[in-house]
Amino acid sequence: MKSIPNLISILRIILSLLLFFLPPFGLMFWTLYVVCGCTDMLDGYIARKTHSSSKLGSMLDSIADMVLMSVIVMVVLSTQFISTEIWIWMAGIALVRMASLWVVYWKHRTFAVLHTYANKATGGLLFCIPFLYHFVDFYVLEWTICIVVSLAAIEELIVHITSSTLQRGAKSLFIVRRD
Numbered sequence: 001m002k003s004i005p006n007l008i009s010i011l012r013i014i015l016s017l018l019l020f021f022l023p024p025f026g027l028m029f030w031t032l033y034v035v036c037g038c039t040d041m042l043d044g045y046i047a048r049k050t051h052s053s054s055k056l057g058s059m060l061d062s063i064a065d066m067v068l069m070s071v072i073v074m075v076v077l078s079t080q081f082i083s084t085e086i087w088i089w090m091a092g093i094a095l096v097r098m099a100s101l102w103v104v105y106w107k108h109r110t111f112a113v114l115h116t117y118a119n120k121a122t123g124g125l126l127f128c129i130p131f132l133y134h135f136v137d138f139y140v141l142e143w144t145i146c147i148v149v150s151l152a153a154i155e156e157l158i159v160h161i162t163s164s165t166l167q168r169g170a171k172s173l174f175i176v177r178r179d
Helices: 004-019 027-049 055-077 084-108 115-132 138-162
Strands: none
Touching: 004 027, 004 055, 027 055, 027 115, 055 115, 084 138, 115 138
16 A cells, blocks of 8 residues: 555656657547646655655655656646747756756755745646647746746755755755754
C-alpha cells in the first residue's frame, strides 16, 4: 500500500509523455490530460491518508509535475505565436528555477522542489492553460502565467537561499521555519 502513491506518480510521468504523441486537444489528449490531473491530486492524498509520505515520493511527485507541465507548455506553445519578450521571460523563469535547484543541491546535496502555495497555484494555473486558452485572450493569459510563475520561482529561491536547513514543508516565504 505504501508504494501506491509512488506508482501513481510514475504513471503520471508515463501518461504525460504519451501526450506528445497524441493530436493536441483531441478526445484522447483530453482524456489522458484529465487522468494526469487526477493522478496529481490522488498520489498526495493517498500518501497522506496511508501515512506513506516519503522523500522519494515527494521527489517523484515533483518530477511528475515538471514533466506534465513541460509537456503541456510545449504542446500549447506549439499551437500559439509567442512574442520574443515572453520567450525571454520564460528563459528567465527557467534560470531562476535552475538556480533554486542548484542552491538546494549545493547546500543540502539533494533534489527538492517546494510545494508552496505559490507553486501549487502555478501548477493549477498551468494545468488550466489548455482549458482557458480558447476562451481567454492568449496575450493576457501568457502575461498572467508569467507573473504568477515568476513570483513562485523567486519565492522558492529566496526560501532556499535564506534557510540553513532544507524546508521541504515550507508553504510560503512567510510560513517557513527559520533556523
